[in-house]
Amino acid sequence: MTDRPVIALDVMGGDGGPAVVIAAAEVAQERYPRLFFLLFGTQEAIREQLLHNPRVAGNSIAVHSADVILGTDRPSTAVRRQRTTSMGMAIAAIKAGEAQAMVSAGNTGALMAMAKLTLRTMEGIDRPALAALLPTLMNDSVVLDLGANVECDTENLVQFAVMGAAFARTVLGVERPRVALLNIGEEELKGTEELKMAAALLRAADLPMTFTGFVEGDKIGAGDVDVIVTDGFTGNVALKTAEGTGKLVTGLLAQSFRTSWLTQLGYLLSRGALRALGRHLDPNAHNGAVFLGLNGLVVKSHGGANVRGMAHAIGVAHDLVAGDITRRIARDLDNFRTHRPVVAANDGHDASVA
């Protein structure tokens, strides 16, 4: 088992519970036959699901955990139950060297707090960031931070850029990712001081990426950059705004199709196209956000993910383990610190308006 990629699964997390998580593991194991799982959850639940999922049954070890973190648990109370919960024990398996990554569809705040406390941030990283893939008109883009840090300084943003680029190389297979900072204008004078300093540093640094400067929110979805870097507050709002707008447009579309018998007929004929669109935008097709910057890989699935979505999240964990992303990030950061450019602070005039 030692030379196979081992992923710890929080079997109890998410709306679908053990049935979805273990069925997803079955799909992932078929896709990546070398995968081996550590399953954390109640013995009964795991045993029942393994009856229906023979590949997982033959390529896993079940570890009983008596306790479960609920969606309503506060991070501060969750961390005290690290040793008894499926989520906490799955994280501890990384720390103990028994697994290279863990996947959970449970409480995001609890997962983040537990993962930080147990795994600690990598050397050179002040704060971990939550990164995910978003659909665009072309290839997917990596966006980070999606909510791990409400406020971010220049160093955080630069570190996020380094981590996001490593993520894009590993998961998207882009040799030299195009990286941009999210801002309210593309001109160098726009935005906060933190953003301007981060841009100056990234422009001057010799990193394995092409820094393209600032992008505005309307470029999320355009696909002309591979990595979009922002603070966790803005990233979270942007992600959810994109989701909400997607729902708005498809909702209006459904209303429009109902206006006459002609448009209803048109709808019937176009159903295939509309379903293809739905699949492309389906969050399950992009499921699996990653906490980058910890000594170990923690992948967060949507709570409401289906089997396909959860299997995608496990696939993301597999790719990041196979691509040895933690070592890539460590090397890039070390290189950045050794050759850190000296950059003067910009003056802040004319910086306020969009």
Next chain:
Amino acid sequence: MTDRPVIALDVMGGDGGPAVVIAAAEVAQERYPRLFFLLFGTQEAIREQLLHNPRVAGNSIAVHSADVILGTDRPSTAVRRQRTTSMGMAIAAIKAGEAQAMVSAGNTGALMAMAKLTLRTMEGIDRPALAALLPTLMNDSVVLDLGANVECDTENLVQFAVMGAAFARTVLGVERPRVALLNIGEEELKGTEELKMAAALLRAADLPMTFTGFVEGDKIGAGDVDVIVTDGFTGNVALKTAEGTGKLVTGLLAQSFRTSWLTQLGYLLSRGALRALGRHLDPNAHNGAVFLGLNGLVVKSHGGANVRGMAHAIGVAHDLVAGDITRRIARDLDNFRTHRPVVAANDGHDASVA
């Protein structure tokens, strides 16, 4: 002319120039026959357009301005040309009491800087905010600030809420608008200290609105609140992300319809429905962002607005003048200060994760 609503137009602003602005004034004058215009621009351009737009010709005074603010002008240099440019002179007409509002499709940064310098902020307002209407599944929502202020404190957010509610009452006709703060979670513990304090103040205050707490980005577009309040950085990113996602979805839809002859036929039959959707989402149907909090009304049109869009922006100016929004805001603010609730600062624990 004194008892008629007078709107000053920056005839030279926007991609469409005088032809679009004056044709839009013609449409607006037909819709609101009492409107009277002050037209600021080069004499030749105005004279030529008035030949084609008889209603404006009969209900306006043209004022020659030799100079124009370009899209590339920096705000700091623009303000020095306040007295000679069409934009600056139109703003000055409000200050002089000759107009109650002005509309420009020109350089946003220059407009903001000039308007602030000339009109000054209202008593009780620390910073003006840029507000606009966004389409939702139900009625439009007001969102502010959309980019006037990169960073906002608690007082700014509370003032934005008061101004946004007055805007919703005036333009949407909602007697008691539902107002919410944009955040990365709906729980009281989420977000920055500024947001938590603003929420506590708005919850305790006796204002002509229903404060509904925090909303997340995916509620932009849902239509279940009337006013969404946020800082200018986040608001700008959210607005542009919504625009970008709208383009992404409609772009993918167009790709999907091209996949087979069946879907192409479906497209032909559904064209009417798709056009209706396009009209609903068309930025021109929602054009006209307002700088609230100044001693005078300044309406910013999209630079690329067409005649319909520009006419909508002029209509927004008309409605705000007719509804006497500046006095409403002054009264609500005065009332808030007199009865300001005393609220304790929350502790900041568990505040970071989405």
